[in-house]
Every structure is written in C-alpha cells, then in structure tokens.
Amino acid sequence: xxxxxxxxxxxxxxxxxxxxxxxxxxxxxxxxxxxxxxxxxxxxxxxxxxxxxxxxxxxxxxxxxxxxxxxxxxxxxxxxxxxxxxxxxxxxxxxxxxxxxxxxxxxxxxxxxxxxxxxxxxxxxxxxxxxxxxxxxxxxxxxxxxxxxxxxxxxxxxxxxxxxxxxxxxxxxxxxxxxxxxxxxxxxxxxxxxxxxxxxxxxxxxxxxxxxxxxxxxxxxxxxxxxxxxxxxxxxxxxxxxxxxxxxxxxxxxxxxxxxxxxxxxxxxxxxxxxxxxxxxxxxxxxxxxxxxxxxxxxxxxxxxxxxxxxxxx
Numbered sequence: 001x002x003x004x005x006x007x008x009x010x011x012x013x014x015x016x017x018x019x020x021x022x023x024x025x026x027x028x029x030x031x032x033x034x035x036x037x038x039x040x041x042x043x044x045x046x047x048x049x050x051x052x053x054x055x056x057x058x059x060x061x062x063x064x065x066x067x068x069x070x071x072x073x074x075x076x077x078x079x080x081x082x083x084x085x086x087x088x089x090x091x092x093x094x095x096x097x098x099x100x101x102x103x104x105x106x107x108x109x110x111x112x113x114x115x116x117x118x119x120x121x122x123x124x125x126x127x128x129x130x131x132x133x134x135x136x137x138x139x140x141x142x143x144x145x146x147x148x149x150x151x152x153x154x155x156x157x158x159x160x161x162x163x164x165x166x167x168x169x170x171x172x173x174x175x176x177x178x179x180x181x182x183x184x185x186x187x188x189x190x191x192x193x194x195x196x197x198x199x200x201x202x203x204x205x206x207x208x209x210x211x212x213x214x215x216x217x218x219x220x221x222x223x224x225x226x227x228x229x230x231x232x233x234x235x236x237x238x239x240x241x242x243x244x245x246x247x248x249x250x251x252x253x254x255x256x257x258x259x260x261x262x263x264x265x266x267x268x269x270x271x272x273x274x275x276x277x278x279x280x281x282x283x284x285x286x287x288x289x290x291x292x293x294x295x296x297x298x299x300x301x302x303x304x305x306x307x308x309x310x311x312x313x314x
Contacts, residue, residue, distance in 0.1 A: 025064045025065070025066050026058055026059065026063055026065050026066070026095065026220075027066045027067075027068075027091060027095070028051075028054075028055050028066070028067045028093060028094070028095045028096070028097075029070060029096045029126075030067070030068070030096075031070050031071060031080050031084045031088050031096065031098050031100070032071040032075065032080065032100045033074060033099075033100050033102065033103050034071075034073035034074065034075075035049075035099060035138075036049060036050070036071035036097065036099050036100075037049060037069065037073050038050070038052060038071075039193075039198045040193035040195075040198035040200050040201070040203065041200070041204040043232065048204070050199070050211070051067070051069055051208075052067065052069065053205060053208035054208040054215075054221075055067035057208070057221055057226055058212075058221050058222075059223050062222075063222070068088070068091055070084040070088050071084070072084070075100060076100070076104050077100050077104050077114075077118040077119055080098070080100050080118070080122055081121050085121070085126065086125070088126065089126055089128075089129055094130070094131060095131060095132050095220065096132070097133070098126070098133055098134070099134070099136050101115060101119070101159075101165075102138060102141055102162075104158075105141065105155055106141060108261070108262035110158055112161045112165065112289055113292055113293040113296060115162065115165065115293075116168075116169075116293040116296060116297050117293075117300075119165060120169060120296075120300055123169055123172070123173045123175070124173075127173050132174075132220065133173050133174075133176070134175065134177075134178070134211055134215075135169065135177045135178070136179075136180050136207070137162075137167060137178075137181040138159070138162075138180055139159070139181050139183075139185050140158070140159030141197055142155035142159075143156060144186050144196050144197055146196070150270045150271050150274075151263060151266075151267050154263065154270060155263075157282070158286075161286060161289070161293070164290055169297060172297065176211065176214045176215060178214060180207060180210065185203075191203035200230070201230040201231070202229070205226050205228055208226040209225050209228065213225065269282070270282065
C-alpha cells in the first residue's frame with residue numbers, strides 16, 4: 001500500500017485489518033489535492049486522510065486491497081491531468097477517486113471551461129482502463145472561511161460551477177458521487193481542522209464513510225465502514241496556534257500574491273453591482289460560461305468502459 005509517510009506497505013499486500021489471503025486484489029488510486037493527500041488528519045509519520053481510511057474498508061477475507069495515493073497538496077486540475085492521471089492509469093486501478101477543483105477557484109486564472117475539459121480528460125483516461133470513478137462536490141472555501149459577503153460570493157459562484165461540472169461528469173462516467181457541499185458540512189466545526197479549509201479527522205472519517213456506503217451499494221466495499229469517532233486526540237490550542245503561524249501563514253502568503261488582487265477586484269465589482277441592483281448580471285454571466293463548459297463536455301466523445309451504473313447522491 002502506497003501513500004503518505006508512515007502508511008506505505010509493499011505492493012500487492014493487504015491493508016492491515018482486511019483479513020487473510022485473498023483470491024484477488026482490488027486496486028484503489030486516489031488523485032487530487034491536499035484534501036485527498038490527507039491534510040488535517042495527522043498520524044505518526046505523516047498524513048492519512050479519507051482515501052486511506054476508505055481503502056481499509058474495501059478489502060475482506062477474500063480480497064486484498066492495494067492503495068496508492070497520488071494526490072499532492074496544492075494541485076490544480078491541470079496538475080492532476082498532467083502529472084497524476086498517467087501514473088494512476090498505469091497502476092490500472094479498479095477504483096479511482098478524482099476530487100479536485102477547490103484550488104482552481106482560488107486562482108486568478110480560474111476558467112470553468114478549461115477545468116471542465118481537464119476533468120473530462122482525467123476521467124476518460126481512468127475510465128478507459130475500466131476504473132469505477134469516485135467524485136465529490138464540496139463546499140466553497142469562502143463560506144468555510146467565513147469571509148464577508150463581497151469576498152464570499154465570487155468564490156461561491158466559482159465553486160457552484162465546479163460542482164455543476166462534477167455532477168455532469170459523474171453522470172457521464174457513471175461515477176460514484178458523494179454530495180458534500182451542503183451547509184451542514186461548514187456549520188459543524190467538529191468536522192474541520194484549525195485552518196477551516198481542510199477536514200479534521202472526524203471530517204475525513206465522514207467522507208470515507210460516505211464513499212464506503214455508496215460503494216457498498218455496488219458490492220465494492222465488503223469490509224467494515226470507517227468508524228465515525230476520531231482515534232487521535234484533537235490538537236491543543238498551542239499546537240493549533242503553532243500550525244497557523246508556521247504553515248497557515250505560508251499558505252496565505254502563497255495565495256495572496258495570486259488570488260488577493262483579483263479577489264479584491266471581484267469584491268469591488270460585487271459591491272458595485274449590489275449597490276446598483278444589478279447583481280443578477282454577475283450570476284447570469286457565470287451561468288452562461290457554465291452552460292458553455294457543460295456543452296463542451298456533453299459534446300465531447302466519451303471513453304467510458306462498460307461498468308454498472310452508479311447511484312448518484314446529491
């Protein structure tokens with residue numbers, strides 16, 4: 001099992017706790033950014049995260065699971081397409097998760113049509129090998145961070161577009177889709193780490209349990225679902241403050257040079273349109289661009305292999 005530091009095991013070996021010798025091995029590849037890498041769910045030696053937790057419930061006494069986590073913190077959709085997808089496809093996974101897009105919304109270069117095309121390429125490459133694809137729609141970062149409305153609304157508009165594309169591609173590729181964008185995720189602080197952008201262990205466990213339930217509907221998760229309660233003690237206030245100073249400020253600094261100038265301009269536009277009663281123009285413009293993105297992926301050829309149809313949630 002390959003993944004974050006401290007979680008590696010020789011290829012072809014069962015995940016600990018999945019039982020004895022297997023008649024076959026299920027391969028699970030995880031692609032994405034820091035969410036899938038496991039940030040927010042620390043274990044001795046590194047990060048774990050929802051994908052590793054899910055992998056533990058995919059095996060049984062008759063089947064081993066080989067898990068590889070290709071996700072890298074900070075990845076954009078283009079990074080996943082250019083660097084992770086080929087490596088994951090070469091692994092020939094039976095199940096592959098593709099959860100990415102939030103970082104794209106935090107860039108001034110955000111383009112929903114480009115993002116839709118990249119996600120389509122990623123899914124097509126994995127589906128061509130017969131993988132069952134896992135997807136998720138997620139809360140917008142502005143709401144998670146509790147930003148004021150003029151800053152929050154532009155990010156929410158972007159994330160809604162990303163989620164709409166993910167929904168469309170989930171249907172296109174018969175993906176197992178987890179809806180994790182509702183406000184209950186943001187409002188439950190026990191699900192979030194100190195940075196308010198990444199799930200805490202409880203949040204990672206909830207994501208893993210949600211995917212496990214949907215995969216069990218396909219008879220692809222015979223193992224026990226991940227437990228809901230954290231096994232690691234929550235960070236102390238001192239540890240949380242230390243993380244914010246040493247890593248959280250670095251995250252903010254890296255993005256400030258890219259996003260902040262444009263985000264301020266978007267906020268100014270938001271305020272100006274709101275004052276003039278023309279906020280609907282911003283929504284209409286975003287909706288039109290989204291429709292164009294959805295048309296692009298609808299008209300593109302599909303490489304979907306023959307797999308059972310997934311249950312869609314959300």
